[in-house]
Amino acid sequence: MTTARAAAAAILALALAASLYGLPLLSVAANRLALGTPAFGAAAGGGHVHAVAGLGLAGLALFAAAPGRVGAALALPIFGAAVLLLAAGLGAGATALLDGRPTAARASVGSGGWCAVMVLLAAAGWSVRAFRMPGFGAIAIAGLAAGLTTLARSGTLDHLSLAVEFRARHAVLGEAIVQHLVLAGGALVLACLCAVTMSLWRRGQGLVEVVVSGIQVVPAVALFGALVGAFSAVLSAVPSLREAGLSALGPGPAILGIAAYLLLPLWRGLAAGLGGTPATLVDTAEAVGLGRRQVLLSVRLPLGAPVLVGALRVAAVQSLGLATLGALVGAGGLGRIVFDGMAQFAPDLILLGALPIVGLSLAADAGLGAAEAMARRRSHS
Amino acid sequence: MSVGKAGGSALAGAVLAAASLPGVAGSLVAAFGQPALRPVSLDRLVDLGASHVSIAAGGLAVMAILGVGLGVLATRAGALAWRGEIDRVAAFAQAVPPVVVVALALPVLGFGGPPTLLALVAYGIMPVLRGTIGAIEGVPTDAREAGRAIGLSDLQVLRQVELPLAAPGILDALRTGLVLAVATAAVGALAGAATLGTPIVAGLQNQNLVPLLQGACATAALAFLCDAAMLAVAGLLRRATRP
Numbered sequence: 072m073t074t075a076r077a078a079a080a081a082i083l084a085l086a087l088a089a090s091l092y093g094l095p096l097l098s099v100a101a102n103r104l105a106l107g108t109p110a111f112g113a114a115a116g117g118g119h120v121h122a123v124a125g126l127g128l129a130g131l132a133l134f135a136a137a138p139g140r141v142g143a144a145l146a147l148p149i150f151g152a153a154v155l156l157l158a159a160g161l162g163a164g165a166t167a168l169l170d171g172r173p174t175a176a177r178a179s180v181g182s183g184g185w186c187a188v189m190v191l192l193a194a195a196g197w198s199v200r201a202f203r204m205p206g207f208g209a210i211a212i213a214g215l216a217a218g219l220t221t222l223a224r225s226g227t228l229d230h231l232s233l234a235v236e237f238r239a240r241h242a243v244l245g246e247a248i249v250q251h252l253v254l255a256g257g258a259l260v261l262a263c264l265c266a267v268t269m270s271l272w273r274r275g276q277g278l279v280e281v282v283v284s285g286i287q288v289v290p291a292v293a294l295f296g297a298l299v300g301a302f303s304a305v306l307s308a309v310p311s312l313r314e315a316g317l318s319a320l321g322p323g324p325a326i327l328g329i330a331a332y333l334l335l336p337l338w339r340g341l342a343a344g345l346g347g348t349p350a351t352l353v354d355t356a357e358a359v360g361l362g363r364r365q366v367l368l369s370v371r372l373p374l375g376a377p378v379l380v381g382a383l384r385v386a387a388v389q390s391l392g393l394a395t396l397g398a399l400v401g402a403g404g405l406g407r408i409v410f411d412g413m414a415q416f417a418p419d420l421i422l423l424g425a426l427p428i429v430g431l432s433l434a435a436d437a438g439l440g441a442a443e444a445m446a447r448r449r450s451h452s
Numbered sequence: 453m454s455v456g457k458a459g460g461s462a463l464a465g466a467v468l469a470a471a472s473l474p475g476v477a478g479s480l481v482a483a484f485g486q487p488a489l490r491p492v493s494l495d496r497l498v499d500l501g502a503s504h505v506s507i508a509a510g511g512l513a514v515m516a517i518l519g520v521g522l523g524v525l526a527t528r529a530g531a532l533a534w535r536g537e538i539d540r541v542a543a544f545a546q547a548v549p550p551v552v553v554v555a556l557a558l559p560v561l562g563f564g565g566p567p568t569l570l571a572l573v574a575y576g577i578m579p580v581l582r583g584t585i586g587a588i589e590g591v592p593t594d595a596r597e598a599g600r601a602i603g604l605s606d607l608q609v610l611r612q613v614e615l616p617l618a619a620p621g622i623l624d625a626l627r628t629g630l631v632l633a634v635a636t637a638a639v640g641a642l643a644g645a646a647t648l649g650t651p652i653v654a655g656l657q658n659q660n661l662v663p664l665l666q667g668a669c670a671t672a673a674l675a676f677l678c679d680a681a682m683l684a685v686a687g688l689l690r691r692a693t694r695p
Binding site for chain 2: 075076281287288290292299300304391395400406412413424425432433
């Protein structure tokens with residue numbers, strides 16, 4: 072175990088050094104769409120770069136040398152400080168590189184900068200896990216977020232291209248996040264209702280399985296496209312629906328399309344969660360006089376809760392990802408920003424849309440994962 | 453069971469492929485009282501399909517080499533400590549939707565095939581890796597020990613015991629990978645790759661239902677046909693290994 076830890080620490084150290092000194096940390100371009108010229112190492116981040124490298128390597132060495140929770144607890148703040156220092160260095164570097172250039176010029180974080188951040192975050196995540204305390208990860212993330220917010224407030228990051236895009240679009244971004252959550256949440260609710268209804272249909276389970284697993288084979292782009300076609304066909308056949316506010320493009324086909332893909336994990340989860348109760352337990356419950364409804368509510372549901380929450384977790388993460396494609400059929404959401412960025416070939420605009428999607432998915436995964444673990448503990452006790 | 457499943461997928465694929473033909477899609481749209489404008493010609497559809505297949509097949513090849521290879525490495529005795537990390541990376545990779553991978557790869561790799569290929573490898577490799585690990589771990593310990601007892605080396609145990617017994621599971625993981633690859637290649641149309649997703653995107657932009665329907669049916673048909681082909685291969689393999 073300790074050799075594996077040392078090996079992993081060595082790999083992360085190499086990756087950190089390579090990204091800080093071998094790959095471009097920043098890229099400076101004449102405007103937001105032009106190709107940039109890369110800036111490496113100290114030329115991009117000044118003395119901060121050496122400090123980040125030193126901190127990162129020290130943290131990894133400490134983590135590998137001091138086994139158990141002590142090393143993890145000591146290394147975590149070092150990794151956090153390194154991330155903040157790197158952000159500050161890149162911000163200061165961007166300010167210095169753009170000094171004296173026209174306002175249209177942009178400095179964006181290059182591949183080296185992103186890789187270094189990823190390596191440091193991976194190291195931080197690793198030490199959080201090694202510390203083995205529930206809730207510790209949330210505290211670490213809150214601390215890092217507070218640090219980054221303070222940096223952003225102080226104006227240090229203002230000249231990074233991502234911050235410029237954010238300032239230009241923060242109203243749109245907020246709206247897009249809300250739309251994204253509505254699409255994903257609406258689809259999740261719809262899919263839950265359908266999955267429950269389908270699992271009540273006892274005799275049709277074979278057919279249900281063929282249909283819900285068949286849907287998984289259909290590529291999402293194709294299903295969304297076909298739904299737009301189907302919606303417009305129905306609307307032209309029944310024009311009064313159009314007056315009721317339905318339209319072929321928009322949230323309608325998107326929510327329906329997303330929900331279709333969530334049926335399989337939810338339906339399977341329901342079958343495994345509620346059907347997996349040991350028969351002896353059900354018999355005992357019936358023997359003491361519980362009705363079918365009571366058996367469901369007080370035996371099957373509590374015992375199956377971990378599996379059910381697990382299925383919900385898979386579905387929620389999928390839903391947030393698929394909602395990105397909603398923009399393709401005019402439903403808005405964060406995908407809109409991503410697609411705008413693709414259409415303009417503006418990398419930072421793509422990132423502005425993509426980072427919240429990844430963040431929301433990871434948050435949903437972590438949140439429902441914690442709920443799943445809690446349900447598991449409760450059902451075992 | 454698997455023959456029935458393969459047949460079902462093949463049938464669904466054939467019906468959808470027929471629906472994507474210019475004449476059929478045009479009359480379908482016309483039947484609903486919508487204008488049947490500018491269908492995609494059969495030649496163009498076949499070209500797009502061929503390019504779609506080549507992107508998906510390239511992705512599958514990389515997924516198979518990397519995913520199965522890493523899966524074999526991860527199940528060796530020395531790699532036990534890394535298993536948790538692999539699962540964690542897999543969970544993270546799944547949290548990033550393929551559209552986002554395509555979008556993020558776009559500035560680095562430019563328009564067209566390369567970002568799409570990267571996205572489908574990045575998205576598909578983890579299910580294949582996980583499936584391979586699961587399949588090899590599912591090989592009964594008795595079988596492994598029997599192999600060692602008759603004097604096979606570790607490599608021989610892998611080649612003659614573990615891989616043949618794990619083959620159905622690995623093929624199943626590759627089938628998932630191929631279906632993901634076909635779906636992600638369709639998303640690649642957004643990055644300018646010429647795939648069957650192209651008429652869908654064009655149809656949505658021009659509000660023209662015929663290419664939209666053709667692209668959607670053809671993409672879904674391709675996915676079902678690939679699924680059927682992999683199921684058929686798995687069925688043949690099962691029959692060949694069963695004495």
